[in-house]
Amino acid sequence: MHIKLIFRVLGVLLMLFSLTLMPPVAVSLWFKDYSYPAFLLAFFITFATGLFFWLPFYNIRQDLRTRDGFVITALFWTVLGLFGALPFLFSESPNLSFTDAVFESLSGLTTTGATVITGLDQLPESILYYRQQLQWLGGIGIIVIAVAILPMLGVGGMQLYRTEAPGPNKDSKLTPRITETAKALFLIYLMLTVVCALCYWAAGMTLFDAIGHAYATVAIGGFSTHDASIGYFDSSLIMAICMVFMILSGINFALHFTSWRDRKLRQYWYDPECRFYLKVIAATTVVTVGYLIYTKTYQWQDAFWQGSFELVSILTTTGFGVTDFTIWPAFLPFFLFYTAFMGGCAGSTGGGMKVVRVLLVWKQGVREISRLIHPNAVIAIKLGNRAVSDRVVEAVWGFFAVYVISFAIMFLILLATGLDFITSFSAVGACINNLGPGLGLVAAHYGDIDGVAKWVLCFAMLLGRLEVFTLLVLFTPMFWRR
Amino acid sequence: MHIKLIFRVLGVLLMLFSLTLMPPVAVSLWFKDYSYPAFLLAFFITFATGLFFWLPFYNIRQDLRTRDGFVITALFWTVLGLFGALPFLFSESPNLSFTDAVFESLSGLTTTGATVITGLDQLPESILYYRQQLQWLGGIGIIVIAVAILPMLGVGGMQLYRTEAPGPNKDSKLTPRITETAKALFLIYLMLTVVCALCYWAAGMTLFDAIGHAYATVAIGGFSTHDASIGYFDSSLIMAICMVFMILSGINFALHFTSWRDRKLRQYWYDPECRFYLKVIAATTVVTVGYLIYTKTYQWQDAFWQGSFELVSILTTTGFGVTDFTIWPAFLPFFLFYTAFMGGCAGSTGGGMKVVRVLLVWKQGVREISRLIHPNAVIAIKLGNRAVSDRVVEAVWGFFAVYVISFAIMFLILLATGLDFITSFSAVGACINNLGPGLGLVAAHYGDIDGVAKWVLCFAMLLGRLEVFTLLVLFTPMFWRR
Numbered sequence: 013m014h015i016k017l018i019f020r021v022l023g024v025l026l027m028l029f030s031l032t033l034m035p036p037v038a039v040s041l042w043f044k045d046y047s048y049p050a051f052l053l054a055f056f057i058t059f060a061t062g063l064f065f066w067l068p069f070y071n072i073r074q075d076l077r078t079r080d081g082f083v084i085t086a087l088f089w090t091v092l093g094l095f096g097a098l099p100f101l102f103s104e105s106p107n108l109s110f111t112d113a114v115f116e117s118l119s120g121l122t123t124t125g126a127t128v129i130t131g132l133d134q135l136p137e138s139i140l141y142y143r144q145q146l147q148w149l150g151g152i153g154i155i156v157i158a159v160a161i162l163p164m165l166g167v168g169g170m171q172l173y174r175t176e177a178p179g180p181n182k183d184s185k186l187t188p189r190i191t192e193t194a195k196a197l198f199l200i201y202l203m204l205t206v207v208c209a210l211c212y213w214a215a216g217m218t219l220f221d222a223i224g225h226a227y228a229t230v231a232i233g234g235f236s237t238h239d240a241s242i243g244y245f246d247s248s249l250i251m252a253i254c255m256v257f258m259i260l261s262g263i264n265f266a267l268h269f270t271s272w273r274d275r276k277l278r279q280y281w282y283d284p285e286c287r288f289y290l291k292v293i294a295a296t297t298v299v300t301v302g303y304l305i306y307t308k309t310y311q312w313q314d315a316f317w318q319g320s321f322e323l324v325s326i327l328t329t330t331g332f333g334v335t336d337f338t339i340w341p342a343f344l345p346f347f348l349f350y351t352a353f354m355g356g357c358a359g360s361t362g363g364g365m366k367v368v369r370v371l372l373v374w375k376q377g378v379r380e381i382s383r384l385i386h387p388n389a390v391i392a393i394k395l396g397n398r399a400v401s402d403r404v405v406e407a408v409w410g411f412f413a414v415y416v417i418s419f420a421i422m423f424l425i426l427l428a429t430g431l432d433f434i435t436s437f438s439a440v441g442a443c444i445n446n447l448g449p450g451l452g453l454v455a456a457h458y459g460d461i462d463g464v465a466k467w468v469l470c471f472a473m474l475l476g477r478l479e480v481f482t483l484l485v486l487f488t489p490m491f492w493r494r
Numbered sequence: 495m496h497i498k499l500i501f502r503v504l505g506v507l508l509m510l511f512s513l514t515l516m517p518p519v520a521v522s523l524w525f526k527d528y529s530y531p532a533f534l535l536a537f538f539i540t541f542a543t544g545l546f547f548w549l550p551f552y553n554i555r556q557d558l559r560t561r562d563g564f565v566i567t568a569l570f571w572t573v574l575g576l577f578g579a580l581p582f583l584f585s586e587s588p589n590l591s592f593t594d595a596v597f598e599s600l601s602g603l604t605t606t607g608a609t610v611i612t613g614l615d616q617l618p619e620s621i622l623y624y625r626q627q628l629q630w631l632g633g634i635g636i637i638v639i640a641v642a643i644l645p646m647l648g649v650g651g652m653q654l655y656r657t658e659a660p661g662p663n664k665d666s667k668l669t670p671r672i673t674e675t676a677k678a679l680f681l682i683y684l685m686l687t688v689v690c691a692l693c694y695w696a697a698g699m700t701l702f703d704a705i706g707h708a709y710a711t712v713a714i715g716g717f718s719t720h721d722a723s724i725g726y727f728d729s730s731l732i733m734a735i736c737m738v739f740m741i742l743s744g745i746n747f748a749l750h751f752t753s754w755r756d757r758k759l760r761q762y763w764y765d766p767e768c769r770f771y772l773k774v775i776a777a778t779t780v781v782t783v784g785y786l787i788y789t790k791t792y793q794w795q796d797a798f799w800q801g802s803f804e805l806v807s808i809l810t811t812t813g814f815g816v817t818d819f820t821i822w823p824a825f826l827p828f829f830l831f832y833t834a835f836m837g838g839c840a841g842s843t844g845g846g847m848k849v850v851r852v853l854l855v856w857k858q859g860v861r862e863i864s865r866l867i868h869p870n871a872v873i874a875i876k877l878g879n880r881a882v883s884d885r886v887v888e889a890v891w892g893f894f895a896v897y898v899i900s901f902a903i904m905f906l907i908l909l910a911t912g913l914d915f916i917t918s919f920s921a922v923g924a925c926i927n928n929l930g931p932g933l934g935l936v937a938a939h940y941g942d943i944d945g946v947a948k949w950v951l952c953f954a955m956l957l958g959r960l961e962v963f964t965l966l967v968l969f970t971p972m973f974w975r976r
């Protein structure tokens with residue numbers, strides 16, 4: 013472990029993060045909402061802490077190695093989550109406890125979008141802006157980590173995306189690849205956000221709402237500046253724009269990069285993960301809309317808009333709402349909720365277990381059955397034309413098992429805090445999948461639940477965002493042994 | 495596929511099964527409950543059908559091959575389940591519909607022990623005896639299939655238990671091994687039942703109750719001749735006897751065989767699966783009893799007896815009851831319910847995913863983490879001193895994933911039939927784990943739920959009992975292709 017190097021990286025991260033507290037100050041001054049002192053105070057504390065970590069080690073030059081990668085990835089969300097909570101703590105409106113402030117901040121940064129705040133429409137603009145921006149920052153962090161770091165670490169089968177670069181850089185040195193990849197991805201992310209914001213603006217949102225919702229859409233975050241979420245705007249055009257950008261943001265950003273660079277749109281369809289993702293969206297939309305019409309819950313036009321919007325929002329794990337889908341008939345709320353366990357593609361801002369893993373689990377299930385019938389056949393699992401190694405196969409099964417078991421344990425703990433069955437089940441699901449809204453007591457917000465439950469859910473959000481293993485590995489004595 | 499051979503085996507099975515309808519006739523005549531015509535009629539139909547399948551092919555001499563093994567294993571429970579329902583259909587008391595009769599029969603044969611009948615204490619003795627005997631017959635079927643057939647088929651990693659016998663018999667010819675193994679196992683099963691019955695009798699049960707409960711205990715079935723189950727006897731001695739035999743019956747019968755043959759009790763402790771099983775029972779008992787004392791639900795003595803009995807009964811998936819554990823505080827009902835997902839050891843009469851699979855999933859989870867930290871290390875998974883092959887590892891992950899996904903889908907279907915969340919969740923869990931009692935509406939019995947739900951649950955019981963893959967494989971076109 014390169015402790016000094018980790019301190020230096022952490023220092024840089026905190027100083028960079030402190031700079032992101034300046035735009036809310038500007039927003040506050042522009043709207044005259046008098047909340048800027050909270051941001052300035054948070055800025056000074058964060059910047060000073062960053063400087064404190066960075067200064068003694070500013071001239072350290074070492075390459076990051078695998079083990080450091082785990083620590084930095086985990087620190088990215090935990091430390092930034094804590095410092096990101098400062099403005100909520102210092103601000104008078106909303107008046108949040110320490111637990112609530114950390115919950116809101118982590119929920120933003122992990123792009124979960126579960127909120128403890130009600131009465132959004134009455135909040136200072138700077139706080140509203142800050143929440144949206146937190147998601148946007150979390151979003152780019154996720155993409156860079158998912159595309160540049162996790163493949164190197166080999167978390168949950170993500171070595172699948174490891175580029176076979178020859179030479180000494182291949183194995184454990186991460187630095188060169190990170191910088192180069194991060195730039196390309198950031199550019200795409202920025203472009204997508206700008207286009208999304210312009211579309212929203214053109215469709216009738218105020219510029220403030222347009223930027224804020226573009227942040228939360230592209231980050232698959234789901235925070236809104238209104239309690240009624242996207243439903244506030246009551247516009248099919250805005251719903252359509254939102255759906256398009258949620259679906260786009262749920263696609264692997266490395267795929268966006270190559271498709272746009274090569275100007276070949278059909279690459280989206282040739283990519284097995286993306287194709288499966290689009291097919292699942294189409295199929296589940298048909299089920300949802302069909303069942304809404306069949307049960308006469310809505311007229312067919314409403315059924316189409318409400319059904320497809322909610323489905324896309326839940327499946328991609330965005331968590332925007334236009335209606336209360338939790339009161340839809342029979343199995344529909346759970347059906348939608350299940351789709352969030354799949355979530356977006358690997359390397360996107362989406363949560364859940366990721367499309368490629370679900371696809372691999374499916375293919376492996378089929379292979380297990382084939383093996384029973386033909387015990388001596390050698391059957392390879394393929395993604396497109398590429399055979400997937402057994403090592404990846406095992407890692408994906410492992411991911412699935414540990415994901416389900418973590419879910420089951422946290423569900424039990426939430427029950428132990430006294431929450432009811434549906435609330436516990438869905439709160440853990442909504443947080444581990446980085447979805448946001450749940451069912452039951454947490455359908456609208458998380459303000460009414462117990463403090464212990466909130467901390468468990470914070471852990472769930474981190475677990476989901478850190479692809480389970482990145483976090484769990486830090487709790488093993490083995491990791492810390494030299 | 496050897497259709498003729500399968501017909502012959504099916505014919506023999508049905509004729510043998512028809513003979514098991516004679517003891518209830520004797521019971522009926524002894525107790526003068528006037529129910530014997532139902533059994534006689536069922537006997538004639540079953541025997542005639544068996545003869546009809548057997549007669550044309552009685553001189554067929556072929557070796558069973560892998561593919562036939564799947565069909566016969568699946569037919570064992572489905573066909574016997576259907577014919578086993580005949581006495582319930584023909585009997586006037588209880589007056590069951592076709593759905594209920596099949597549900598009760600399948601629930602007995604798969605040793606699930608979920609019942610649709612209330613008022614057991616008023617039923618004819620012959621029917622009560624028949625229910626218990628169904629479980630006992632199912633129990634021996636499970637053991638023989640699990641020890642002799644599943645390892646050959648390689649279902650869910652069970653090739654782990656394949657004895658490395660050299661020569662041409664090794665691969666796909668099942669017949670010689672089945673006969674020889676079945677005899678040894680049956681003897682142990684019989685011995686265990688006789689000893690259990692004698693203990694119950696000595697402890698104060700009537701001979702009728704002692705035999706009936708010994709059947710259901712050794713089969714890990716959980717049917718009782720009283721609505722109050724084991725609680726009816728209100729005796730700590732009977733509870734203690736029951737616990738001992740539930741724990742014994744949850745152990746691999748092949749292990750019983752070798753330990754008793756070699757007169758070496760410590761083999762139980764040297765067996766990694768058995769040791770893990772005993773440790774988990776000890777640990778979960780401490781949690782259960784401790785929490786009951788901590789919450790002052792019972793005095794410490796009651797807490798010990800009720801807590802440990804219910805825990806052992808649920809964990810081994812027996813489903814006997816002495817109290818209503820579903821009203822215990824907070825997370826305890828779900829905690830107990832979770833343990834049933836582990837269930838008994840492979841090759842026992844227990845349900846659930848089986849101890850060895852949980853142990854392997856755990857070891858593989860640890861290995862995945864080690865691999866993250868030491869990406870280039872070659873790490874073998876060991877059970878005792880034996881390294882477990884990657885093929886088995888993958889099959890176990892596969893089993894786990896398909897088990898969880900099947901659970902999730904059937905849960906959704908039960909919600910769609912209009913059942914509430916807890917009932918749907920626990921009914922599917924109780925049936926796929928072959929546990930029996932659930933929570934919510936199905937805590938005591940399954941009489942009040944809808945017909946469609948009952949058929950889904952029948953499927954769940956079969957799925958659990960057939961180790962998921964044995965049943966699923968039959969639904970693939972691949973299996974039926976020549």
Ligand SMILES: [K+]
Binds near residue numbers: 123125232234329330
């Ligand atoms: K979200």
Ligand SMILES: [K+]
Binds near residue numbers: 607715812813928930
């Ligand atoms: K049972």
